[in-house]
């Protein structure tokens with residue numbers, strides 16, 4: 102459904118996206134996953150034909166860049182900052198966006214009822230958008246993006262800053278839409294959302310570092326991960342440990358990615374003992390998406 106080859110975009114000296122290629126298959130939920138500033142928005146905007154790449158090409162639903170307008174008709178796009186009208190009600194916003202697609206009022210009303218039932222906003226039709234919670238605003242933005250019944254939906258960080266419960270609800274809606282046949286490309290900085298995608302492309306500093314299903318990315322991960330609880334919360338306590346490949350710190354536990362699992366437990370124990378820090382537990386765990394991403398990201402010296 103989406104094919105991008107060698108996409109590159111620089112802003113002055115800053116290469117926001119450098120030579121990115123990816124393919125999103127029909128029926129997929131494809132996650133573009135990476136931290137703030139990684140290049141997700143720039144890449145999505147090139148894919149949607151909203152900015153012109155310096156190099157590279159996109160085809161959407163078989164239409165090359167020159168005919169991208171044809172593909173746009175069957176594509177929904179929810180930008181990072183979706184412009185809802187705060188002084189219009191939920192229903193008035195939907196009518197406004199539906200009329201942009203030249204849909205008649207009867208069609209908009211019928212589709213609104215269907216989509217509002219899915220997005221859980223049916224009882225808020227008359228509420229002003231300004232008076233919705235953050236999560237509900239995102240659901241309304243999604244509803245507006247769906248009113249044209251796109252076959253493919255592109256969402257740029259739709260759950261950024263939304264509370265965890267609302268994020269879960271939002272993803273349930275995406276799953277339901279996908280089950281009904283919609284192809285979804287979604288960007289996110291959240292690793293728990295990466296786990297929910299059928300395919301994931303990790304993006305870091307404008308480059309794709311890996312593409313695959315969450316299970317294959319974890320299966321192909323070449324290192325072992327040890328979860329350590331220790332009598333300190335110093336995020337830098339393991340800096341300099343030789344077997345250490347990468348590390349993530351979660352407040353009360355460390356995830357140490359190591360290149361020599363046989364030596365890991367004694368080496369970690371000796372390291373902490375040397376610093377007079379108690380090792381409360383140390384066990385091998387399955388790698389998380391975050392472990393994989395951190396290890397693939399450009400290395401900074403630990």
Ligand SMILES: Nc1ncnc2c1ncn2[C@@H]1O[C@H](COP(=O)(O)OP(=O)(O)OP(=O)(O)O)[C@@H](O)[C@H]1O
Nearest residue numbers: 112115117135136137138139140141142143144258
């Ligand atoms: N219009 C622009 N002019 C100048 N620099 C830009 C512009 N748009 C993006 N950039 C820069 O390109 C890089 C990638 O930004 P982009 O917004 O694509 O990343 P992102 O992964 O979507 O992050 P975020 O979630 O923070 O928006 C950043 O360094 C950003 O400052």
